[in-house]
Amino acid sequence: MTAWQAYELMQVEKGKTIFISGGTGSVGAMAIPIAKSLGLTVITNGSAENEKRVRALGVDRFIDYRKENYADILTDIDYVLDTLGDKELENEFKILKDGGSLVSLRGLPNGGFAKRMGMPFFKRLAFGIVGKKYDKLAAKRNQQYHFIFVHEDGEGLKKISDIFAEKQVQTSLDEIFSIDDVNKAMKKVASGRSRGKTIIKIS
Numbered sequence: 229m230t231a232w233q234a235y236e237l238m239q240v241e242k243g244k245t246i247f248i249s250g251g252t253g254s255v256g257a258m259a260i261p262i263a264k265s266l267g268l269t270v271i272t273n274g275s276a277e278n279e280k281r282v283r284a285l286g287v288d289r290f291i292d293y294r295k296e297n298y299a300d301i302l303t304d305i306d307y308v309l310d311t312l313g314d315k316e317l318e319n320e321f322k323i324l325k326d327g328g329s330l331v332s333l334r335g336l337p338n339g340g341f342a343k344r345m346g347m348p349f350f351k352r353l354a355f356g357i358v359g360k361k362y363d364k365l366a367a368k369r370n371q372q373y374h375f376i377f378v379h380e381d382g383e384g385l386k387k388i389s390d391i392f393a394e395k396q397v398q399t400s401l402d403e404i405f406s407i408d409d410v411n412k413a414m415k416k417v418a419s420g421r422s423r424g425k426t427i428i429k430i431s
């Protein structure tokens with residue numbers, strides 16, 4: 229749903245290119261196949277040991293972040309899906325083309341986010357101030373900065389399940405924990421080294 233909502237905001241068009249930062253993680257495991265099903269060329273970065281797995285999901289170009297910096301080699305990218313936040317946002321804007329669109333899952337929320345969420349005026353104002361740094365950065369080259377927090381959407385979920393069925397996309401699962409091991413599951417997720425979704429089984 230996160231990836232889908234990001235692509236809707238970007239208004240992605242078939243044939244264009246997206247960079248998904250840290251696409252070897254749990255978000256990437258869904259964002260990559262969905263981007264491919266929408267006809268996008270997908271570039272991502274991550275650790276070398278995860279390259280084969282994300283290539284199998286459809287990645288067209290893989291960058292090992294321990295060896296190469298994507299900011300030195302990519303330019304004119306149409307869309308960026310950011311999963312790394314503040315530490316990478318400036319570089320991600322750098323590789324984005326003029327007029328391109330960036331959606332962050334981890335950056336600062338901005339006024340646009342508050343408006344979309346239907347927040348009252350004072351909250352819009354507060355978020356407008358918080359997210360100004362990236363709105364200003366985006367405005368320099370006519371780019372767009374969006375922050376999202378995934379929200380429930382039955383219709384979107386139906387569309388995604390149709391894509392997964394039609395394109396025979398596999399869901400990437402990392403580990404399944406019982407509800408008694410919820411703390412172990414949370415610890416694993418917090419480590420930032422997931423290879424797909426972490427499931428808590430409630431029986």
Ligand SMILES: NC(=O)c1ccc[n+]([C@@H]2O[C@H](COP(=O)([O-])OP(=O)(O)OC[C@H]3O[C@@H](n4cnc5c(N)ncnc54)[C@H](OP(=O)(O)O)[C@@H]3O)[C@@H](O)[C@H]2O)c1
Pocket residue numbers: 230249250251252253254255256273274275276278293311312332333334376377378417419420421422423424
């Ligand atoms: N706003 C929202 O609605 C929303 C929704 C979902 C998730 N999120 C957020 O999105 C972020 C990512 O979620 P996730 O579930 O995908 O996390 P995850 O499963 O823990 O994956 C994180 C990935 O980041 C990669 N990574 C770490 N440092 C990197 C670097 N310097 N350069 C490139 N890649 C790097 C890791 O790659 P390697 O393991 O290959 O080294 C790992 O695959 C989290 O902060 C999460 O809270 C937000």
